Amino acid sequence: MANSNLPRRIIKETQRLLSEPAPGISASPSEDNMRYFNVMILGPSQSPYEGGVFKLELFLPEEYPMAAPKVRFLSKIYHPNIDKLGRICLDILKDKWSPALQIRTVLLSIQALLSAPNPDDPLSDNIARHWKTNEAEAVETAKEWTRLYATGA
16 A cells, blocks of 8 residues: 555455455455555346456545545446436435445445336436336347446446
8 A cells, every 4th residue: 555645444445345345245455545446346147247347436534434436337338326427316326325334335335236226216217217117128239238338347
């Protein structure tokens, strides 16, 4: 851990992420900035994202843990709660954030969101509408996008 000016909490969380990674998730800090993490989440089995490897970026703002991490998908994904810029609609990243939560919790919640898209709280209205009017077709599109944009990365 090169950054001695990092809060102890961030150092501890980073060490735990590296020594005890959550299943299907890897997160490693950038060498240049220990508040910036390169994240990979495997698409959960039994989901349209199964077989995909999704790249995300996570940044811990100065105010962390009083403020939520900033997280976004870098891989293109067809999901009602993720927009075309990769922004994620997830309550714990917004108004339900608590300093008791950790980077690990956030990443596990994002992984769970892949298993359970919520078209009733969309970030992408078109995809949510597709999901609600023809879920089977939307799931097929999500599988296709996973094949196109999240495999062999």
